[in-house]
Amino acid sequence: ATDNGGAIDNDTVQVTVNAAINKAPVANAGADTSITLPVNSTTLNGSATDADGSIASYKWTKILGPSSGTIATPSAASTGLYNLVQGVYLFQFTATDNGGAIDNDTVQVTVNAAINIAPVANAGPDINIYLPQNFGYLMGSGTDVDGVIISYHWRVISAPAPFTLENQDSSTARLINLQQGVYEVELKVTDNQNKEGLDTVKVFVGSSRIDVSFELLNVYPNPVRDVLNIKINTKDPGQTALITMFNLNGAQVYFKQIKITGMTWVETVDVSNFNKGAFLVQINIGSEKSVVKKIVKL
Structure with missing residues (x-):
């Protein structure tokens, strides 16, 4: 400043222009989700916005849940989750902007037990x-x-x-x-x-079918010592026959499935190692009913 006598004086003032205050980004970890085993994978879909800049990085972290589970790409906004097991997982999604500000959000993934199918x-x-x-x-x-x-x-x-x-x-x-x-x-x-x-x-x-037994099934010799011949007569060859032998206590001592290729079939059974006593020979042919014959082992 200069007065009327020509004298002067000086002073200074400093003006500081500060950078704009960086606004933190807004992170969004997506909606909670659930899956049911045997499905054991899903996708995390995160996103973020920054009103005064840009998003510089993303990061996914598991903060709660079973030890099993893999985040495929932790640094991506969207990533796959694999090898999950039954339980509740909580994942944190972190977004960092170009000014270093961060924001976090979480998402819950529930893995339900498999629906049991009845036996x-x-x-x-x-x-x-x-x-x-x-x-x-x-x-x-x-x-x-x-x-x-x-x-x-x-x-x-x-x-x-x-x-x-x-x-x-x-x-x-x-x-x-x-x-x-x-x-x-x-x-x-x-x-x-x-x-x-x-x-x-x-x-x-x-009731007893002794008469019918003689028509459909004949066993000889009876009594028998070593080899028993089972002669089967049927009007419908080509069917499967089941031959079963029981002792009188009801225990099965012999079983064989055979294919009858003619109207008469003879099956031989080695009974030399059978205990002495009475046995029942039962035969089922196709849809015909059972026929039973009693034999005696010497």
């Missing part, structure tokens, strides 16, 4: 028995596409007379002391996830 029980085909045979074997099975069968249980739903059921907690059970009539039996199988499957089988017990 399938198979109680086997219906059974035909003719007195004097008064027992029958129940041959069951079970399958489970997503697990294993851990238990079997047989129960008789209906019966014409008292009976005895043996080995009812096994895939193969035995009905004994049967009388003429129809027995309906249920098989229950249980898998390792406690799901159950049911199936039923009917056991038809008929």
